[in-house]
Amino acid sequence: MTQSMEDFITDAFEQNYERIRLETGRAVTPNIKEAAREQVLLYYRRMRDVADGVTDTEVKLTLPEQRTPQQRKFTLEGVVDIVREGDRTTMYDVKTHLDADAAAGQLDQYVQQLNLYAHIWQGLRGEALDETAIIATRPTRELRQALRSGDDRVIDAAILKWRPCLNIPLDEHAVEDTVQRFGTVVDRIEERHFMPPAVEKLKAPIRPGARQPFGTAVCANCDVRFTCDSYRQFRLQTTPGMNPERVLQDAMNEYAASSEQGQWVDANMETLNRDRLPDAEDIDRGDV
Numbered sequence: 001m002t003q004s005m006e007d008f009i010t011d012a013f014e015q016n017y018e019r020i021r022l023e024t025g026r027a028v029t030p031n032i033k034e035a036a037r038e039q040v041l042l043y044y045r046r047m048r049d050v051a052d053g054v055t056d057t058e059v060k061l062t063l064p065e066q067r068t069p070q071q072r073k074f075t076l077e078g079v080v081d082i083v084r085e086g087d088r089t090t091m092y093d094v095k096t097h098l099d100a101d102a103a104a105g106q107l108d109q110y111v112q113q114l115n116l117y118a119h120i121w122q123g124l125r126g127e128a129l130d131e132t133a134i135i136a137t138r139p140t141r142e143l144r145q146a147l148r149s150g151d152d153r154v155i156d157a158a159i160l161k162w163r164p165c166l167n168i169p170l171d172e173h174a175v176e177d178t179v180q181r182f183g184t185v186v187d188r189i190e191e192r193h194f195m196p197p198a199v200e201k202l203k204a205p206i207r208p209g210a211r212q213p214f215g216t217a218v219c220a221n222c223d224v225r226f227t228c229d230s231y232r233q234f235r236l237q238t239t240p241g242m243n244p245e246r247v248l249q250d251a252m253n254e255y256a257a258s259s260e261q262g263q264w265v266d267a268n269m270e271t272l273n274r275d276r277l278p279d280a281e282d283i284d285r286g287d288v
């Protein structure tokens with residue numbers, strides 16, 4: 001039963017990917033696609049009870065007509081899954097870009113976000129809610145290491161230990177503050193204020209008591225890190241023997257070494273070639 005369901009999920013994943021590729025004209029590299037497929041299957045294996053129990057999927061929540069501190073109008077939107085079991089209702093927000101360790105490090109922001117969604121669900125839709133949680137589907141480092149081992153027993157043990165679901169406490173008081181914080185971000189974007197945080201924030205632990213600093217946990221995955229002054233300062237100040245030339249050289253090396261760059265270009269060239277409209281030469285050759 002599980003195997004046939006996993007086959008079904010794999011087929012649905014392929015169809016979904018093709019549809020998105022055709023709709024957007026964009027492709028991803030084979031390794032990224034494989035990582036995404038693996039993430040979907042792991043999610044099903046670990047969170048099967050929740051996945052099977054979802055009663056309302058991709059529920060869109062909207063809070064319109066909000067005002068920023070500068071009186072700009074904005075609308076807040078979110079998409080959640082709902083599980084109703086008996087008289088209990090749980091709201092889940094699936095985070096595909098995060099693993100559970102990273103999510104735990106930024107839990108405050110999800111407490112605010114989920115309480116906002118809960119406010120919309122309960123207050124505007126008038127429906128009861130008992131619990132909220134986020135599901136961080138990206139495998140943790142420990143799980144990724146187990147997967148790389150190729151040993152089924154190690155993998156099964158790591159999947160059992162994996163805790164991708166984090167409960168979020170319901171707190172109605174967080175809502176007003178959250179709307180205001182979103183509004184402040186809207187104002188900053190509209191006013192073109194895109195300054196990165198000071199280097200001190202990058203050097204500080206991502207959460208109290210954590211060993212990883214923000215600059216490693218977050219910035220290492222940021223696409224614009226090599227043009228970010230705070231990140232360059234972080235590398236300078238935290239890597240022994242570092243100097244500005246070496247920071248620049250490291251940036252070039254990392255960029256050049258990234259095999260994904262080439263694969264990404266290849267994948268999208270393939271999409272372009274496959275999807276392009278016929279030109280005069282194609283017509284002459286009778287290729288249409």
Ligand code: SF4
Binds near residue numbers: 223228230231
């Ligand atoms: S590297 Fe990216 S995430 Fe880090 S501070 Fe700079 S802009 Fe922000």
